[in-house]
Amino acid sequence: MLRLFGARIGRHAHVHPSAAIAIPWNLEIADFATIGDGVRVYNLGPVFLGRVATLSQGAHLCAGTHDHTRVDLPLIKAEIRIEDGAWICADAFVGPDVTVGSHAIVGARAVAMRDVPAWTIVAGNPARPIRSREPFAAS
Numbered sequence: 001m002l003r004l005f006g007a008r009i010g011r012h013a014h015v016h017p018s019a020a021i022a023i024p025w026n027l028e029i030a031d032f033a034t035i036g037d038g039v040r041v042y043n044l045g046p047v048f049l050g051r052v053a054t055l056s057q058g059a060h061l062c063a064g065t066h067d068h069t070r071v072d073l074p075l076i077k078a079e080i081r082i083e084d085g086a087w088i089c090a091d092a093f094v095g096p097d098v099t100v101g102s103h104a105i106v107g108a109r110a111v112a113m114r115d116v117p118a119w120t121i122v123a124g125n126p127a128r129p130i131r132s133r134e135p136f137a138a139s
Helices: none
Strands: 027-029 040-042 047-049 060-062 064-066 075-077 080-082 098-100 120-123 128-132
Touching (some): 060 080
Parallel strands (some): 027 047, 040 060, 047 080, 080 098
């Protein structure tokens, strides 16, 4: 159904039926990526989910905000990029204009309002690095 509304979805990607995608034509999902149970993708701007990336249950990606410096609070449609092999854990939030680098992990219930470097694990609110991951050989 998402493809009918313009989403670009790779081979063997899985979108759980209870996921909520706001604007399908702003969504690109690479091969083998997963959007889990109850995930919310509020993609006013483009959202990209890389190869083998995972959005766990209840995660929320919000690619829109408002310009608080103006009295009329105009809408800002920002991009979110979840790079290859990254994992957004259960109930985590990723805000507008954020890139989660390759193989990074945003811990459960973390709030990522800034870019997360590749191979880094972040947790908390606001999300802060807690350790790095060791790169592994692809299997």
